[in-house]
Amino acid sequence: MKRIINKIDKPLLLLTIACVVFGLIMVGSASSLKSYMKYGESFHYLRRQLLFVGLGSIGGIIAMLVPFKKYKKLILLGVLGVIAALIYVLLNGDINNGIKGWINFGSFGIQPSEFAKTVLILFLAFSFEKLMKVRKPSNVSKFAPFIVPIIFFLLVYKQPDFGTMMVLAGITAVIFFVIPYDAKTKFVISVFTIILVLVVALFVVVSGKGLTEGQKQRFNYKKPCTRYRSETGYQVCNGYIAINSGGLFGSGLGNSRQKYLYLPEAHTDFIFAIIIEEMGLVIGIVMIAVYFIIIWRIIMIGRRSYNLQGSIICFGVAAYISLHIMINLGGVLGLIPLTGIPLPFYTFGGSFMINLLTSLGLVQRVCIENRMFEQKHLVA
Numbered sequence: 001m002k003r004i005i006n007k008i009d010k011p012l013l014l015l016t017i018a019c020v021v022f023g024l025i026m027v028g029s030a031s032s033l034k035s036y037m038k039y040g041e042s043f044h045y046l047r048r049q050l051l052f053v054g055l056g057s058i059g060g061i062i063a064m065l066v067p068f069k070k071y072k073k074l075i076l077l078g079v080l081g082v083i084a085a086l087i088y089v090l091l092n093g094d095i096n097n098g099i100k101g102w103i104n105f106g107s108f109g110i111q112p113s114e115f116a117k118t119v120l121i122l123f124l125a126f127s128f129e130k131l132m133k134v135r136k137p138s139n140v141s142k143f144a145p146f147i148v149p150i151i152f153f154l155l156v157y158k159q160p161d162f163g164t165m166m167v168l169a170g171i172t173a174v175i176f177f178v179i180p181y182d183a184k185t186k187f188v189i190s191v192f193t194i195i196l197v198l199v200v201a202l203f204v205v206v207s208g209k210g211l212t213e214g215q216k217q218r219f220n221y222k223k224p225c226t227r228y229r230s231e232t233g234y235q236v237c238n239g240y241i242a243i244n245s246g247g248l249f250g251s252g253l254g255n256s257r258q259k260y261l262y263l264p265e266a267h268t269d270f271i272f273a274i275i276i277e278e279m280g281l282v283i284g285i286v287m288i289a290v291y292f293i294i295i296w297r298i299i300m301i302g303r304r305s306y307n308l309q310g311s312i313i314c315f316g317v318a319a320y321i322s323l324h325i326m327i328n329l330g331g332v333l334g335l336i337p338l339t340g341i342p343l344p345f346y347t348f349g350g351s352f353m354i355n356l357l358t359s360l361g362l363v364q365r366v367c368i369e370n371r372m373f374e375q376k377h378l379v380a
Helices: 010-039 044-065 076-094 113-132 139-157 162-180 183-207 213-218 234-246 271-279 281-303 307-333 352-380
Strands: 094-096 099-105 109-112
Touching: 010 044, 010 271, 010 281, 010 352, 044 307, 044 352, 076 113, 076 139, 099 113, 109 352, 113 139, 113 162, 113 307, 113 352, 139 162, 139 183, 139 281, 162 183, 162 307, 234 271, 234 307, 271 281, 271 307, 281 307, 281 352, 307 352
Parallel strands: none
Antiparallel strands: 094 099, 099 109
């Protein structure tokens, strides 16, 4: 165990721990009033988040300790399991915020589409690692690994969860550009994809089908404070008020006013606004800077990887985290429609936290295997 720990990326680990601890503090603060009003005590959501962090830490440790050669034997089962779970939620899942994407077990819910992100990264990593060892792969075999993400897209689209679908598509796109395909193949696949997306978008716009009324309303996201009393402006405008109230140094931990039911999603979608209100813009800038460092460390581990699968895993996880940050903050700041995408480390939620920490464990495994490979060849 000590030998393994010596090979992990310690700056990435320390930054992860710091973000998780700060996230727990802010979830506890942002959720305190809602917790008290719903459950009669202030720390219900904090205790649940501690449980999620514990489960995610176990997942991350397992991911860090298990060699990738063992994952290769199980990845197909993982893909089939995710597809089965996504089909199940469409048939029997529970609806939350207009999305039929949860499997509930008593007071706990699992969102299979969250775990689809990491399973997708691993599947593409192992598939293209194997494919690139073939001397002259056929055009069909080059396209075949993308069938799985397409299936994931369609099943998540039917929930309908466009935020998660955007993340899955973004991860797939980043991995596509990492793969060492020849320029002609990349051009053909890129053009085909762009044409397909444009045709689908045109169909949705012209026919009006494919979007629920609630999703159509979300596209009315500009100038939210002019629609303060409507659903399309209320939350974002109160987020603006929270951010403006925080100033440079904030009103102090626990002193947010907007969490007093002005922001009904204070501990989930709008946790960033509450952090700025209580801790100030300076802390918000530090958060963004730490995100950049974490993503940079992950990319550097991927660039140093001795094989394609390690690079794909790291670039896929970097894309996963980056997309969540951009989509969440874009919605909170009124730059894009709200999608309900969690903010890494800070948003309350079980499936996302468990999957996020497990994904970071996979990145650490890439780092460990890179250093084992380096040591073996230095000795040789």
